[in-house]
Amino acid sequence: MRQGQWTRWWPLAVAAAFVVLLAATNTIPTWPGLIHLVALPPLDQFTDLRILMSRAPSWPVFLIVCALLFAARVTLLAWLLGGLDARRLRFAALFYAVTFGPVLVAAGADAAAYAVLYARLFWLAVVLVAVVVLVLGPIPWQGRHDLRGNVALSWRRGLRIDVMAPYCAVVVALGVVADRIPVLTVPLVPVSAAATGVAIVMMERGALRRPAYALTAFVAVLVTVSIMVVTSRESGRSEPASPQPGSLMIVAGINSASGQARIHATDVHRLGYRCEQVYYFSYSGPGDGQPRHNATCPIRTGSPYRPGDTQRPFREQVDLFVEQASTLPRPLVVAAHSHAVWVVWEAVATGRVDADALLLIGPFPSTRTGYPPPHVNAPGRVVGDLLRAAVPVTDLFHLHFDPETPLARELLGTAGAAESVLAQPLPDSTRAMTLPSIADLPLATNWRLDVERNGCSVRTTHANLPLSPAFEDAAVRFLNYRPPPPCPAWREWSAAVARPFGMPMTTDGNGPVPDRGR
Numbered sequence: 001m002r003q004g005q006w007t008r009w010w011p012l013a014v015a016a017a018f019v020v021l022l023a024a025t026n027t028i029p030t031w032p033g034l035i036h037l038v039a040l041p042p043l044d045q046f047t048d049l050r051i052l053m054s055r056a057p058s059w060p061v062f063l064i065v066c067a068l069l070f071a072a073r074v075t076l077l078a079w080l081l082g083g084l085d086a087r088r089l090r091f092a093a094l095f096y097a098v099t100f101g102p103v104l105v106a107a108g109a110d111a112a113a114y115a116v117l118y119a120r121l122f123w124l125a126v127v128l129v130a131v132v133v134l135v136l137g138p139i140p141w142q143g144r145h146d147l148r149g150n151v152a153l154s155w156r157r158g159l160r161i162d163v164m165a166p167y168c169a170v171v172v173a174l175g176v177v178a179d180r181i182p183v184l185t186v187p188l189v190p191v192s193a194a195a196t197g198v199a200i201v202m203m204e205r206g207a208l209r210r211p212a213y214a215l216t217a218f219v220a221v222l223v224t225v226s227i228m229v230v231t232s233r234e235s236g237r238s239e240p241a242s243p244q245p246g247s248l249m250i251v252a253g254i255n256s257a258s259g260q261a262r263i264h265a266t267d268v269h270r271l272g273y274r275c276e277q278v279y280y281f282s283y284s285g286p287g288d289g290q291p292r293h294n295a296t297c298p299i300r301t302g303s304p305y306r307p308g309d310t311q312r313p314f315r316e317q318v319d320l321f322v323e324q325a326s327t328l329p330r331p332l333v334v335a336a337h338s339h340a341v342w343v344v345w346e347a348v349a350t351g352r353v354d355a356d357a358l359l360l361i362g363p364f365p366s367t368r369t370g371y372p373p374p375h376v377n378a379p380g381r382v383v384g385d386l387l388r389a390a391v392p393v394t395d396l397f398h399l400h401f402d403p404e405t406p407l408a409r410e411l412l413g414t415a416g417a418a419e420s421v422l423a424q425p426l427p428d429s430t431r432a433m434t435l436p437s438i439a440d441l442p443l444a445t446n447w448r449l450d451v452e453r454n455g456c457s458v459r460t461t462h463a464n465l466p467l468s469p470a471f472e473d474a475a476v477r478f479l480n481y482r483p484p485p486p487c488p489a490w491r492e493w494s495a496a497v498a499r500p501f502g503m504p505m506t507t508d509g510n511g512p513v514p515d516r517g518r
Helices: 010-024 032-038 043-055 059-080 086-116 119-136 147-156 158-180 188-203 211-231 307-311 314-325 340-349 381-389 391-396 406-412 417-422 438-443 469-479 490-501
Strands: 247-251 278-280 332-337 357-361 431-435
Touching: 010 032, 010 059, 010 188, 032 043, 032 158, 032 188, 032 490, 043 059, 043 086, 043 119, 043 381, 059 086, 059 381, 086 119, 086 147, 086 381, 086 406, 119 158, 119 438, 119 490, 147 158, 158 188, 158 211, 158 490, 247 314, 247 340, 307 406, 314 340, 314 406, 332 340, 340 357, 340 417, 357 469, 381 391, 406 417, 431 469, 438 490
Parallel strands: 247 278, 247 332, 332 357, 357 431
Antiparallel strands: none
16 A cells, blocks of 8 residues: 555544543543544544534534534545545535435434434434445545546445445444443544544545446345344244233333233233233223223223323322222232333332232333423433424324423433332332343343343334233243243344444433342
8 A cells, every 4th residue: 555545544543532532531422432433424424413412402502513513524524535625625515415414314313212212213313324324435435526426436336335344344343342341432433543544545446346246245135134134033932821820910101002002912811811810001090991902801990091191290100000000919910011111110119019020021221311391401402302393293103202291201301210210129029020122222231120030132123022922931931930041142242233323321321230130
């Protein structure tokens, strides 16, 4: 490699040193995504916006800093392209202007996912930013200084997938190391900058002879693997549990309705219960019964409730659970899904409900970002306003989520609220198990609660957890005092791949407490 090729890369070294300085002084958050600040554009731009959305206390600050960062990025890109002349500066500005739209959407979806604990938004952001990086990332390095010409050259050269694929693999690997060994995050920033410099040099070399073939093969492999991951599910069902004494109460999560939640369709018979032993919690209070809809058993108690009832104040939900669970025949087993885990945990940990066992399905161990109330200038103001503006869109998809409902404000809008609930120890007489979805794992760093058994993450979506064979098997084993099957190590490592593309956190997110180990 010619010595002259390296004379342009000292700005990358300066940028890396600047990032290290900002991280060391806590000016910017230190999390695995820090290494992306010196990545190829537009991944660097995506990281700028993630930090701004999490830390900017007001819209003026967000817009001003965003403009300053835009100018800095344009200057750095122009320098890496060969120098600070008007032609290169104009090209760099146009490139970042084109990428800003999709990158802003990806960063907004990312921030919203962490704020409302909705993994589908996070994975949408990851897919979008991956496509943007692979398609637009090679464009600046095609040797010309007009955007249209570089786009055409990039496509003819197969999006330089021969360089981009290895480079992205290196970036992902660095992110995994930073996620698993946090103390190495800051030292890995110069390594990430060096990888970026090598990728730029490699793209300035000649392309493959048949780049279209390489690109087609890469896309085919990527699509095949994606389809296999998305469509495959846990296989096999356990033997039905032996008949269980007492009663089982089923508590659905947020935005559910009478008989229409996934957990309502759980096959309680395979868990060892007859319909006479099964009770379904109602968010509207006690009553003479609710519509059955998809429920496995007739719903003989409680009043009919709608999605809006699930967003009433947290204390009211706890009171309603206490009222409906306290008189049930013992031993009492409670199966709670999603946000209902917090409700049930609060009632049992404070001694208001004497439960013998808890099946905690899809629990979220932390609410680590939060967002301020309307018109309040504080970190997260941009995210909160975007969430409120998106309410009409969520209604179109029947999500019915309003970030200003009492429950959302108390738990999701307040950083650390979930931790404060789950930090309360359960009574020693209460057995409990958790079962997370593998899709949710990037939204927290520690999924181990202070319970007897933390289950292996399941290869299914958060919503479908209660219907998965893995839940049935885990619940049967737990209720019958049988050990769980071995958990593959890759389940946790897969989250380490994705977590660096998430948001920096407001709280430390180390989780409530370690296992009891009983």
